[in-house]
Amino acid sequence: MSGRVTIDRPPDDSSGGPGASDVPGSTGGPGGRPLSAEEESGARTGRGAGDGGWDDDSVPPADWGRREAAGVAVPWAFVAVIVVLLAGRWVLAPYLTSPALQTWATIFVAICVQALPFLVFGVALSAAIAAFVPASFWTRALPRRPAVAVPVAGVAGAVLPGCECASVPVASGLMARGVTPAAALAFLLASPAINPIVLVATAVAFPNEPMMVVGRFAASLAVAVLAGWIWLRFGKAGWLRNRPHAHEGESKLAVFAAAMRHDLLHAGGFLMVGGLAAATLNVVVPREWLDSVAGIPWLSILVLALLAVLLSICSEADAFVAASLNTFSPTAQLAFLVVGPMVDLKLIALQIGTFGRSFAVRFVPLTFGLAVLVSAVVGWVLL
């Protein structure tokens, strides 16, 4: 058994493990203790067998670790990524030319490229809140009673110029600084829909329907405040995943950079999940399906609300898409505009990544239901 193991060992294995020595037969622990066949086969066949045993001893000599220092820092997974990239460019790329795949990739990259600056901006703002704004500021700026703080935070959403990708990390940063979660959530829902840039875009897209802008503002703010209040009344703190708190004793810049990296890696990764789903649905779902339901009032509202979830269009652009869906009633278009910035695939993915799954499974249906109801009522009154 022992001899077989020695013979089987590939020659280059000597660099890999401490048990592997250049000279066959001289295998032994650092203390000169000869390895039994059993121990050695454990070392050969898998780490699981070796973990509990000699692995944790001083088997890797101190100098071995130092010698490997440069090699250890090599992030192998990243190296694999680069290798696949370079090799794939020559080997795979000539085959990846199907129009459907290319269209899908174009839309996926477009969603990512378009959302990335907003995400970076939002993450930077959130990190700045975490690093530079003292927690006491928020307790002074917001009303003490949470029920009052919710609408104030909702209206304050008007000052954040950006789309929904920016608002998630900012809301998370606010919570980390002691803002009532319900108020931060009202801000999260309101800011992508009622900021000036989005309202101007809506006015441009609906030049003959100024009430569309009013309706969008009113309905979005109402949904945000209602959702905040409902969360305040029924929400449990345990549903929200806690953010790592800023560490004391570090420079503010270090906290800022660390918070940005953390948020970018998490929120960015989940943004990609949302982008994948949205691009796939964008390519797979034929638009003709939509026109067949445009005439039925209630169904059309639901269908456009669902479409807003699936398409995941940035809130700065969704008004133009809504305007192009002109076979639908204005109320259904309003539902598209109200739901889109609050619930969509990339946003759901971002919220799961930022606040945790048990939060998202409750908050997303709540917001969606409220948004559909409120926009139906507002559309019925105003449009």
Next chain:
Amino acid sequence: MSQSLVLMLLGGTVLRISAFSTTYLNYVKPGFRPFLIAAGAVLVVLGVVGLIRDWRRPADTTASTATSTASTSDSVSTSAPASASDSASASAPASTSGSAAASVSASASASGPGSHAGHGGHDHSHVPQVAWLLCLPVFALFLISPPALGSYAAARVDTAPPPPAASEAVAYQPLPADRATDMTVGEFIGRAWGDKNKTLTGRQVRLTGFVVPAKKKNQWYVTRMQLACCAADAFPLKVTVRGANQPPADTWVEVTGTWIPPKSDNVPLGTVPPEISAISVDPIQAPSEPYE
């Protein structure tokens, strides 16, 4: 360390398509360039800062792989916490920042999982699994190098473009009679549908777009995609070309011709694309700015 490299890879790719080429025009509007460059630069800077921090504090990671029998990526990551305790003592002199600071810092490369126990089960030492997805757009850009949306995407949306708002109906200038006028597809459609003065009648225009086959015989569409924000909300603007053979799909062409007024007024606007009677069709290079 990997997380810094992932950020740098993504940031570098964003810079590559925005600052050093016009590839970004296939995906977003031209005005988006400064934001893309800024975002790419921020990502690269964050990555570099992280790399420098990791470089200065290599002690905690260095000895960890020595325990692995084969230098595979997963053995690197799984063995790090197990050996952190004994390796810290072995290489303490090399640590510049001290073990206390290293274990507290969010970007410490191998602080043990226990230091952030309340944080969803993952520690800061390695790339969170989901962050590897940040490489996906890089893969898509390198391997597929997705082109601007073409005939496949345009053909999927079969409905004609929306009719222009009535208020635009008066805004058009008369066209010169002696030469062909260059015109965007969007303007042509606007003039065809929303122009009280019918300024298109009898005038030669030149449209630039790509070829989309039509279902009916003896006609095809010269098409341009219109963006509101990014390619995900692109909408095809189509003009039916008659009197010319169809070039292969996706060929970029300049179509010179005259507008064919609709034969009856009964067809509601916006259901059928306007038509052009082609005098000449010239293949051209794809423009760097593919959308309208």
